[in-house]
Amino acid sequence: MAKGRIIKALSGYYYVSDENNVVWQCRARGLFKKKGITPLVGDQVEFDPTGEKEGYVQNVLPRKNELIRPPVANIDLAVVVVSFDEPPFNPYLLDKILVHTEYAGIQSLICINKMDLERKKGKQEDIDAMIQLYQSIGYPVITTSAKENEEIEQLKKHLAGKISVFAGPSGVGKSSLLSRIFPGRDLETGQVSTKLKRGRHTTRHVELLPFKEGGAVADTPGFSQLDFRHMEKEELSDCFIDLRAYSPQCKFRGCLHVSEPDCAVQEALENGGIHPERYEHYVQFLQEMNEKKRRY
Ligand SMILES: Nc1nc2c(ncn2[C@@H]2O[C@H](COP(=O)(O)OP(=O)(O)OP(=O)(O)O)[C@@H](O)[C@H]2O)c(=O)[nH]1
Ligand SMILES: [Mg+2]
Ligand SMILES: [Zn+2]
Known part of the structure; x- marks a missing residue:
């Protein structure tokens, strides 16, 4: 049996990266449904190779932690990305996400993106107050612009050597930031549209992008709903x-x-x-x- 980490889950397949960074397209056994386990991106698994780069996930190894939304496991750092414009800042959702990362025991970093836009709209005072509040609570906060390539190096320093996940509302620029970090990777990014959402490019699956130097970071679909079903x-x-x-x-x-x-x-x-x-x-x-x- 071979070992690896799930780096992508899509259309019923799990893509497992082994210790030589070879990616295996795997199915999961119906067994998991019976056991009530859903393999997650980030999971360490055992799999049976059945063909060339194909196999079956047989076993999910014990998790260090897990999130339900975005659905990931074994995470060292959650980067909660927000913006103040397009879409407007939603402090309610930010606190909700932070509750979930705390519940899972995952460290969080708040990243305010679209600083180029926010400067134009004169949001600096609101942003300063927000930074002051969250830093006083104990959360590190950074400000970036994916568009102007600002503070991307700072962001990279936080990610170095860790398994991280980008989380946050749709349209705040998670994929755009990751495109800066992984130039040449074709990540789904798109306009925020007030018209029909159809045709808009938005991230639809979770995928871990590995760093050459070790560690990886997951792009995930944005969300606005998050419930407390599993919490007392x-x-x-x-x-x-x-x-x-x-x-x-x-x-x-x-x-x-x-x-x-x-x-x-x-x-x-x-x-x-x-x-x-x-x-x-x-x-x-x-x-x-x-x-x-x-x-x-
Ligand atoms: N002005 C400005 N626009 C940005 C910035 N970052 C991203 N955008 C734009 O915002 C829109 C949404 O960006 P995405 O990277 O697709 O956002 P996302 O968070 O990945 O969205 P989902 O995949 O739907 O969750 C795109 O039109 C980007 O070009 C930024 O720093 N400044
Ligand atoms: Mg995206
Ligand atoms: Zn009390």
């Missing part, structure tokens, strides 16, 4: 770095930090230790979880 309410505040700094001092174990007495999180909110918008998102996510639980 009691786990949510642990996924906010700024809330979990206070929650151990709450009087009650299992405190949800909403209306409980002697709650260190609510106190920190009043004293300015927690940003009101972050807390507001926390409460909104709790509500979303309540509604979802009722529906399933």
Whole structure:
């Protein structure tokens, strides 16, 4: 049995790169469906070669971590890409993505792209406030322009030697940034269109692009929906770095930090230790979880 890493999943095939960087087009056994395992890009697998560069995935090795959206496993760094224009900044979705990366135990880097556009639109003040907030929480933030080739070297430094994934809304420039990092790679990039989405180039599959020097980075399709199906309410505040700094001092174990007495999180909110918008998102996510639980 041979070993390798899934670098692409497309149309029922898994593309497995072995230790010599030879890529094998593999099917997965129906076995996985029975076991309830879906192989993910990033998975370390064992496979049986059946022909020239063809085979069957037999076994998925234990994962270090996994994300449901984008669907990837064994990730060292999530690069959450956002823009302030085309599409407009969505802090709600950013915090949601960060909750999911925290839940999975994956480090995050926030990348504000389209700085060329944002300078033109005079968004600097909003951007500075956003950078200040997320850096104070503990997230590194970088600003880039794929169009003007700005700060791409900085971005590359963060990626060096790691397995990373680009995540974020559609149209923020994930593929454009990766095209700068991998010149010559034909990545799907496209205009943000207010007309019919048809015909627009957008990323439709997850693919890990390997660096010659080691490490790899995954391009993924953008998304705007993300749910908390697999998460418990009691786990949510642990996924906010700024809330979990206070929650151990709450009087009650299992405190949800909403209306409980002697709650260190609510106190920190009043004293300015927690940003009101972050807390507001926390409460909104709790509500979303309540509604979802009722529906399933
Ligand atoms: N002005 C400007 N436009 C950019 C920049 N980066 C990307 N774009 C444009 O934004 C549009 C979307 O870029 P993509 O790279 O396809 O975005 P994406 O995040 O990969 O989108 P999905 O694949 O749909 O998730 C394209 O028209 C790009 O040319 C940038 O730094 N500045
Ligand atoms: Mg893309
Ligand atoms: Zn509390």
